[in-house]
Amino acid sequence: MTNESTPAMIAKACWRAAELVEQGHCKGAFAKTASGVATTPCNQNAVAWCAEGAYFRAEREVSGVSAFAWERGRDALRAVIRGRWPTDWNGAPERTADEVAAAFRLAAERIEAMRAT
Numbered sequence: 001m002t003n004e005s006t007p008a009m010i011a012k013a014c015w016r017a018a019e020l021v022e023q024g025h026c027k028g029a030f031a032k033t034a035s036g037v038a039t040t041p042c043n044q045n046a047v048a049w050c051a052e053g054a055y056f057r058a059e060r061e062v063s064g065v066s067a068f069a070w071e072r073g074r075d076a077l078r079a080v081i082r083g084r085w086p087t088d089w090n091g092a093p094e095r096t097a098d099e100v101a102a103a104f105r106l107a108a109e110r111i112e113a114m115r116a117t
Contacts, residue, residue, distance in 0.1 A: 007115050009062055010073050014108035016058035017051070017073075018101040024048030025097030027090060030056065051077065051090040051100050076107040 029038035030053030031046035039046050041053035042060050049057060055073050074086060080103045081089045090100055 007111050009059075010076060011108040011111040011115075013055060013058040013062045013073055014076060014104045014111065016061055017049075017054040018104035018108070020049050020054040020057055021051070021097050021101045021104065025100060026050055026053075027095070029053070051086040051103070054100075054104070055086075073107075076111055077103060079110065080106045 024032075024047045026032040026048035027050060030050055031039050031041045031043060032048045033039050033043070033045045034047045041049055041057040046053075046057070052074075055077070056070065059070065059073060077086055078084065089095065
């Protein structure tokens, strides 16, 4: 567990955030329980996450600490979603879990491609 925000850790958190959103996606809260109650992203009863909540939970799982690189992860996601804020983008009525997960995967791929050059 580290506080270091390496590109590899940010990419890994993006991959994990995609998985979380595929498990359950929500709007209007960072995370929700099975009964639809808003909760914190790392709550053990959370079953659905918005884009920001998924990344927050994922970085915690990857690093063991919260917010090790939220800004860098958010910026990677914003590059994919054309500069929009993740909360606004995620909350759009037409936004689907598949789109959110795909954006996280593309962000992870871009980070990994930059590391390879």
